[in-house]
Amino acid sequence: MLTVAYIGFGNSVCRYHLPYVKKREEFINVKYVYRREEDRVGDTERETWYPEIIFTSDIDVVMKDPEVNLVVVNTPNEFHVDYSMMALEHGKNVLCEKPFAMTADEARKVFDYAKEKGLIAMANQNRRYDSDMRTVRKVIESGVLGGLVELESHYDYYRPQIADSPRMAYLYGLAVHPLDQIIGEFGKPNKVVYDCRSVSNLGEADDYYDFDLFYDNPFKAIVKTSYYVKIDYPRFTVHGKKGSFIMPTLGHNSNAKQKPGPIEVSFDLLPEETWGTLSYIDENGKDVTMKVPTEATDYGIIYDNINDMLENNAEKLVKDEEVIAVLEIIEKGTQLAKEAK
Template sequence: MLVVAYIGFGNSVCRYHLPYVERRKDIIKVKYIYRRKEDRVGDEERETWYPNITFTSDIEDVMNDSEVNLIVVNTPDAFHVSYTMQALEHGKNVLCEKPFAMTAKEAKEVFDYAKSKGLVAMSNQNRRYDADMRTVRKVIESGVLGDIVEVESHYDYYRPSIAEHKGYGILYGLAVHPIDQIIGQFGQPKKVVYDCRSIDNPGFADDYYDIDFFYENGMKAIVKTSYYVKLDYPRFIVHGKKGSFLMPSLGHQSSLKPKPGPIEISFDPLPEDKWGTLSYIDDQGNDITKKVPTEIGDYGIIYDNLYDAIFNHGEKIIKDEEVIEVLTIIEEATKVAKEV
């Protein structure tokens, strides 16, 4: 059984981890959540929502418990590497939130150290298992679109208040998701072209990016975010030699609770207005257009794989070289944003 300790108790743990782990009680037990003392002051009530979990402000409780075999790092980005290395030094397998590290070099050092210890260290690139990405993957891998020509991935918003934001970090905090989705699906590109900047604060922020990935087979993938998109835009646009697929933007499936308590997740099928639209020419020459039911998002797939990797020596679904490639791209994108 995976016996888990979380380092951190923010939105990520409550929304993107615990609800999925709860559905896997047969293979997962959450034993600890570590929080710094200062973070617990005035926020004790949330801890009572999880009576079967021990909350502690002593990191040694977590690191020295021989029953704990997986530590999940959910701290601010700057502390990811230090907590991951500490866990590995204590013989614990690690799942670390993205970005796994702040540089590709750091990430490689962590992976190499984990291998030397015979442990599993993996980045929590859970957005590969979003409902929209799982649907796009299913359509692409079905082959109905033929050879893929172009893929657009959009995380767009209308937030004019971005003009007040000066500082970097959006590439690391947001772009890391769609970049990983592209690298995870299509692999390492032969060329990357960067348009990374800020509309309002050029040279002082990284809130606009349009990154193009070019592949050997002629395919192009585009990852783009703008905070000045007022009308809804598809989350994904996929064009192949036989047809096209549009995937609408979806929210996370967690529900808003009328009263305090743990986040609840719906795994019910989504209504048709949340389905994708597929149009293609089939092998008999028929012109077909139809709606494609949206897959159910499930971040718990990461934990299923960790169980297999830790206990059965299975292959990690988030590969080390993919994490390193994503960080290499983000590092270069940040340099471009600073040069504008």
């Protein structure tokens, strides 16, 4: 049984954790949410939506409760390492939001301490289980595309107003998701070619990036984000030696409006307009084109894995070396964005 305490109570907890945990009440009990007292001012109504959870502003209540065996860190990025180390020090397993740390060296420090304590510390790279990524994975694993040649991932917006607020934040806040999707699927690349900059504020922002991740010839993965894309690209385009797959963009789920009350999620089949298009040559030389049903998003798979690690000594889904590889790319990309002017 996982007895969980959340550190923080922002959008991530309410939208990407609790709804999926709710589907797994047979082995997950959410006991606490820790919030700083200043964060609760004017924002306590949401707490009433979860009467079964204890809300506290005393961190010692969480850390000293022997029932709590998993602390989930959902604070601003700069506090991830501090709270993760605190939880490990108190004998708690840790699931930490991404970016897991601000540097690869900090991440190594946390992982090493967890191993020393005989505990789990894992990054919540839940975007591996987005509906579009799960669908792409299903197609790739089917083998119908043959040997892969190229995969292109787009996570774009049209927000020209971004020019008025230059900041170095987008690689850590956004690129961490699609980079991990690629590295989680294919491993650490042999080489990375970087284009990290800002369209409107050279040297002052990192809101445009284009990473080319090279694997064994001929496969290359491209990860791109721009805030000046008015007409959507496909979310994923995959080309293999025997065929191609196009996954449409499904929109940005963080933009979905929240009604009062706990968010609910469904694993029902998604409508056909969300399905991908697959075209390939089969083993008989026949040209096949078909729609591929889109898988459901399920961020609770991360929790399934943690429970399986504790109960059955399973392997981590999000491996330490994958987290470190993503952070190394982001660190170098950030530096290049600062030097772009």
